[in-house]
Amino acid sequence: MTAPTLFDLSGKTALVTGSSGGLGLAMARGLAEAGARVVLNGRDGTKLATTAKAFEAEGCRALTRAFDVADDAAVRCAFERFDAEGVAIDILVNNAGVQLRKPMLDLTTDEWRGVLDVHLTAAFQVGREAARRMIARGRGGKIINIGSLMSEVARATIAPYAAAKGGMKMLTRSMSAEWAQHNIQANAIGPGYIATEMNRALLEDPKFDAWVKGRTPSGRWGRPEDLVGVTIFLASAASDYINGQIVYVDGGMLAVL
Template sequence: MSARDLFDLTGKTALVTGSSGGLGLAMARGLAEAGTAVILNGRDEAKLAAAAQALAAAGHQVTTSSFDVSDEAAIMAAFDGFDRAGTNIDILVNNAGIQLRKPMVDLAADEWRRVIETNLTSAFMVGREAARRMIARGQGGKIINIGSLTSEVARATVAPYTAAKGGIKQLTRSMAAEWAVHGIQANAIGPGYIVTDMNKALVEDAKFDAWVRGRTPSGRWGMPDDLIGVAVFLASPASAYVNGQIIYVDGGMLAVL
């Protein structure tokens, strides 16, 4: 197989959760540019439609599936719909997530559960439904979970997010341990500090902005497009012998003191 073919995703279909904007939309666009048909997911149907329209206008094959990734019944209904339509998910990107910044002593159990369910349990549930079908088809597949720097380290006031993203690293390893025999590669991406709507308040905080730039060897914030290369790699035949890993895209932040 040529180097070009190793990264060719023509004929594949990718479901990217939380892809009406930000990191999810950037990765979906990158996968589409590599040849996949993409299914965008989100809860805001108007925003989802606008994202799909933009990709379609660029010549990409795109559809949408609006469901709440923390709702098991909604997930199962969505996959039943894919089955009825004859849509096979070859690549799953578990990207949907939320953030909640609050000291642990002030954190309610319901707030904790909401972050864990959206950021971690959803990846298990959506991943399970995708894997069931990948296994039944017998043609393998790719699962890419989105972790974080907090899959490895912690910061104050984001305890549930940190616990969830630490769990993503171990969930990814568990997926590899169980599903590699079926030709499924499950890996994760750990973004560093990226300019997104979720981080808007941090980007606009002059002190925090200076800390990120000073703490990161690359000297800048990441951009959503910085995740495209690794997403395409992990979705493609090029990563056929890569399994259970998390790749940090952080400008070198974790590499230095």
């Protein structure tokens, strides 16, 4: 294959969870620009419709599906609807996530479970339903899980997030172990500190902002679009023999002390 063909996603359909804004929307745009039809997902149907309208105004094709990825019944229902409408998911990006900053001694068990459910359990549930159909169709597929620097390291006050992202790395490897034989490539992306709405409080904290810039060899916060290239790579034929890996997009932060 030539380089343009390797990265061409024409004829593919990609579901990006949590894509009404932030990293999910940036990755969805990138996949669409590479030729994929994109399914945008979020819990807020109104916000999702507004995002889809802007998305299509940019010339990108999009469907919308509002459902809670942490709700097993809702996930099953969404995929049954895909089946009924003839929508075959070739590429899944498990991106939906939340953050809760709180010392562990003050965390309730429900708060702990809530963060793990949205990140880790949801990725399992959506990944399971997507893989069942990829296997049945017999033409494989791509699963891209969104990890974090916290897949490798931890910080105080975000224990459930770090636990979920550490689990995401091993979930990705488990998907690879079981589904690679069906030509499904499951890999993960580990973003560093990215300038998104979820990180607004950190961005607006002068001390933390200076720490991120000083600690990162690239000397800056990441931007959502910094994830687009690796997303297209992992969604395309260019990564057909890469499986169970996590690619860190962190400006070099994990590489240095």
